[in-house]
Amino acid sequence: MKFTFPIRRQFFLYLIASYFVASLACSQVTSQRLLDSAKEPQNWLMYSGDYSGRRYSTLDQINTLNAASLLPKWAYQTMGTGKYESTSLVVDGVLYGTGSDDRAFSLDARSGRPIWQYQRALPADIRPCCGRVNRGLAILGDKVFLGTLDAHVIALDTKTGNVIWDVSTAEYAKGYSITLAPLVIKNLVLIGISGGEYGIRGFIDAYDAATGARKWRFYTVPGPGEPGHDTWEGDSWKIGGAPAWITGTYDPVTNTTFWTTGNPSPSNRGEGRAGDNLYSNCLLALDPDNGKLKWHFQFTKHDEHDYDATQVPVIVDEGDRHLIVQANRNGFFYVIDRTTGKLISATPYGRVTWSDSKDANGVPVERKEASPTLTGVPVCPGALGATNWFSPTYDPQTKLFYVTAREQCDIFSTAPQPYEAGHAFYGSAYYPNDDSQPFWGAVRAIDPATSQIKWELKHLSPSWSGVLSTAGGLVFTGDADGNFMALDAASGKILWHFQCGASVYAGPMTYAIDGKQYVTIAAGTALFAFGLP
Amino acid sequence: MRRFNFSRQVARGNFKANRLAICLACLVFIACFTCNRPLFAQEKNPYAGDPKVAKLGEYQFRLNCAFCHGLGARGGGRGPDLTRAQKRHGNSDAEIFHNIHDGITGTAMPAATNGGIGVGMTDEEIWQVVTYLRSVQVKAPAQPIGNAPHGKELFYGSAGCSTCHMIEGKGGRFGPDLTGTGASRSTDYLIESVRNPSRRLAQGIFEAMKEFPQEYESVSVVTADGTKYAGVVLNEDQFTLQMLDTREQLHLFEKDKLPSCEKHRESAMPAYDQKMLGDKDLQDLIAYLQTVGAQ
Numbered sequence: 142m143k144f145t146f147p148i149r150r151q152f153f154l155y156l157i158a159s160y161f162v163a164s165l166a167c168s169q170v171t172s173q174r175l176l177d178s179a180k181e182p183q184n185w186l187m188y189s190g191d192y193s194g195r196r197y198s199t200l201d202q203i204n205t206l207n208a209a210s211l212l213p214k215w216a217y218q219t220m221g222t223g224k225y226e227s228t229s230l231v232v233d234g235v236l237y238g239t240g241s242d243d244r245a246f247s248l249d250a251r252s253g254r255p256i257w258q259y260q261r262a263l264p265a266d267i268r269p270c271c272g273r274v275n276r277g278l279a280i281l282g283d284k285v286f287l288g289t290l291d292a293h294v295i296a297l298d299t300k301t302g303n304v305i306w307d308v309s310t311a312e313y314a315k316g317y318s319i320t321l322a323p324l325v326i327k328n329l330v331l332i333g334i335s336g337g338e339y340g341i342r343g344f345i346d347a348y349d350a351a352t353g354a355r356k357w358r359f360y361t362v363p364g365p366g367e368p369g370h371d372t373w374e375g376d377s378w379k380i381g382g383a384p385a386w387i388t389g390t391y392d393p394v395t396n397t398t399f400w401t402t403g404n405p406s407p408s409n410r411g412e413g414r415a416g417d418n419l420y421s422n423c424l425l426a427l428d429p430d431n432g433k434l435k436w437h438f439q440f441t442k443h444d445e446h447d448y449d450a451t452q453v454p455v456i457v458d459e460g461d462r463h464l465i466v467q468a469n470r471n472g473f474f475y476v477i478d479r480t481t482g483k484l485i486s487a488t489p490y491g492r493v494t495w496s497d498s499k500d501a502n503g504v505p506v507e508r509k510e511a512s513p514t515l516t517g518v519p520v521c522p523g524a525l526g527a528t529n530w531f532s533p534t535y536d537p538q539t540k541l542f543y544v545t546a547r548e549q550c551d552i553f554s555t556a557p558q559p560y561e562a563g564h565a566f567y568g569s570a571y572y573p574n575d576d577s578q579p580f581w582g583a584v585r586a587i588d589p590a591t592s593q594i595k596w597e598l599k600h601l602s603p604s605w606s607g608v609l610s611t612a613g614g615l616v617f618t619g620d621a622d623g624n625f626m627a628l629d630a631a632s633g634k635i636l637w638h639f640q641c642g643a644s645v646y647a648g649p650m651t652y653a654i655d656g657k658q659y660v661t662i663a664a665g666t667a668l669f670a671f672g673l674p
Numbered sequence: 675m676r677r678f679n680f681s682r683q684v685a686r687g688n689f690k691a692n693r694l695a696i697c698l699a700c701l702v703f704i705a706c707f708t709c710n711r712p713l714f715a716q717e718k719n720p721y722a723g724d725p726k727v728a729k730l731g732e733y734q735f736r737l738n739c740a741f742c743h744g745l746g747a748r749g750g751g752r753g754p755d756l757t758r759a760q761k762r763h764g765n766s767d768a769e770i771f772h773n774i775h776d777g778i779t780g781t782a783m784p785a786a787t788n789g790g791i792g793v794g795m796t797d798e799e800i801w802q803v804v805t806y807l808r809s810v811q812v813k814a815p816a817q818p819i820g821n822a823p824h825g826k827e828l829f830y831g832s833a834g835c836s837t838c839h840m841i842e843g844k845g846g847r848f849g850p851d852l853t854g855t856g857a858s859r860s861t862d863y864l865i866e867s868v869r870n871p872s873r874r875l876a877q878g879i880f881e882a883m884k885e886f887p888q889e890y891e892s893v894s895v896v897t898a899d900g901t902k903y904a905g906v907v908l909n910e911d912q913f914t915l916q917m918l919d920t921r922e923q924l925h926l927f928e929k930d931k932l933p934s935c936e937k938h939r940e941s942a943m944p945a946y947d948q949k950m951l952g953d954k955d956l957q958d959l960i961a962y963l964q965t966v967g968a969q
Contacts, residue, residue, distance in 0.1 A: 565737075567737055570736035572741045580885075601911060603886075623911075644885075665883065
């Protein structure tokens with residue numbers, strides 16, 4: 142008996158001490174910190190930097206006056222080949238990143254030296270449509286969350302990289318995969334599924350961050366009896382596609398999360414799926430607590446050109462106007478009221494030939510002659526779009542929206558093809574029109590107030606790089622020739638560049654440690670960090 | 675959600691085999707099993723000459739191959755014309771199967787396996803494509819139509835081709851090396867390249883992660899000291915220019931240091947009209963290119 146008291150006392154002391162330490166520890170990311178991310182610009186807490194999807198940082202140590210002196214500070218070689226599409230997170234000096242083939246790692250963000258490394262053991266028969274890519278992690282508490290090419294969501298220990306939980310979302314063998322960076326809202330981990338080239342039925346899921354238990358699922362193709370189901374011919378909804386393969390955004394004021402969806406399947410052949418094909422190529426406003434749909438807006442109805450709407454839906458406020466702005470893959474810049482989902486304007490920001498008219502609501506509609514045929518028809522933009530998944534940015538200082546645009550037209554032809562589970566399902570073929578001028582690209586600065594292009598920086602070849610803007614008056618982006626560049630946000634003038642040695646397929650981000658600002662970009666097999674001398 | 679992939683994605687369609695095909699497939703399977711040899715080691719295509727299979731193969735070709743090899747297999751932006759009977763990397767069914775299945779090392783041709791082209795083509799689909807290619811194959815005559823030895827004389831002589839072009843290590847460096855061109859391009863393309871070289875500029879360096887190759891654009895440069903150079907672009911980006919001048923001198927420029935740098939989408943090669951090269955001579959020249967390519 143007399144030994145019991147000291148043990149109990151020790152236990153209580155231990156508990157109190159633990160609580161004290163835990164409350165002091167600043168390395169734990171809480172959902173409140175995610176909401177208040179603007180208070181800690183030294184960290185990059187989620188895929189787009191904050192919930193608005195603006196990919197904008199208030200850090201201004203690196204600015205228009207000193208950007209020319211930027212230097213590489215470190216490089217981390219992932220040894221992963223193929224396209225490197227990831228944006229890293231930084232929390233209190235630790236960088237959490239991913240690479241191709243579902244590798245993940247944490248680094249000392251000051252030196253680039255690894256702390257832990259994780260490599261998913263992927264089955265040999267996964268079905269990534271477009272490369273064995275991953276775009277990044279989400280973080281909450283002591284876990285980072287990774288979506289995998291075999292369609293799992295896994296939680297890794299932030300300190301060790303050990304797997305804490307691992308859940309399967311869908312059968313990868315049927316063409317399901319995950320490539321996006323998850324989004325954490327409150328205690329939930331939201332993911333969207335990839336697989337629009339395999340005749341999947343798309344969905345957005347939410348998982349309990351602590352346990353991995355699925356809390357809700359929103360099918361992006363409505364089932365029988367659900368609104369929108371009648372926009373599909375016969376049983377075509379079962380293989381309707383509409384994947385949600387890019388990270389959404391979140392408006393805490395209205396507790397609404399915004400997600401975008403991709404093409405209906407098969408992507409370039411409308412025969413057999415007559416109707417608008419909801420909710421393919423849509424912007425969806427969901428309640429993050431239960432996955433209930435508040436409203437939707439469809440950018441491209443009954444798509445036949447692979448015009449996925451999977452571009453980050455950026456939350457912008459202009460006075461009393463609460464907006465979502467999106468430069469869509471179909472070549473139009475859309476301004477949408479994010480309270481009601483009503484379209485305010487749709488204006489071309491690149492070469493568009495698929496549509497030459499609008500419906501009563503101002504929504505661009507397909508020109509009949511642009512429908513793919515067996516022999517092929519030339520259409521702009523091409524299948525890869527006027528832009529693609531790579532992130533745009535919105536700079537509240539310049540009030541400009543910056544996007545990497547592509548000028549490429551394709552010839553679209555159909556190739557009738559029956560559906561078979563797990564097999565790619567395009568029903569189509571597209572190929573570049575070799576009679577045209579060489580394809581090119583640009584960074585375009587669009588004013589959401591007028592939808593007019595303020596300036597443009599031409600790329601000699603179309604780029605796949607995202608764009609970052611900062612309070613230093615800078616816009617960072619990359620090009621297909623491997624250059625990573627700092628531009629003057631006001632004019633588009635190039636102030637600095639660095640040759641990374643491989644085409645850039647990722648979005649830049651920025652962070653600070655000990656008062657020193659860094660900018661990162663992934664290219665080739667490596668992650669690079671730059672800073673002032 | 676399709677995005678760019680270096681090679682077009684592979685799709686897989688249903689092949690509704692008829693009974694004969696099923697029997698053949700069984701026989702092939704048994705043969706493979708007993709011989710312990712993979713299917714593609716078969717010398718013969720099990721579906722050879724079947725027009726229905728050729729049609730399926732056409733769709734498979736559109737889905738998987740047309741992006742590079744063009745609709746109808748007549749050659750596209752980066753892939754060779756596959757309608758020619760002589761194929762540089764093998765003419766037999768088994769060799770074509772192998773090239774699709776495993777890719778061709780040292781070329782842009784990827785393997786039709788997971789990670790190469792999407793999810794990978796099945797053996798059956800590859801045989802469908804082989805069947806299709808046979809159905810569109812233009813039978814090459816026993817002898818090329820033109821006189822190849824005379825074409826060689828023209829190449830190294832009066833036509834002046836070798837001033838700028840090289841074949842098997844002999845000739846100039848200013849234009850593209852033509853050693854493999856005869857095998858990888860259609861006759862129509864070769865004719866167009868001689869008669870109207872500016873219509874489609876030849877492709878140069880193809881960087882590993884980049885979607886599109888550099889083309890043989892012409893460029894005129896004035897340097898800070900006033901020296902003028904004219905030549906072809908070897909590579910270029912926003913900041914730098916790598917060019918070869920008409921005297922085969924290599925220049926590496928930083929573009930912001932050049933007072934003048936003008937590019938033209940006119941080929942540096944003259945357009946050979948009838949006066950410069952008659953139709954008969956052109957035929958001989960092409961016969962030479964094709965003979966070299968077939969070797």
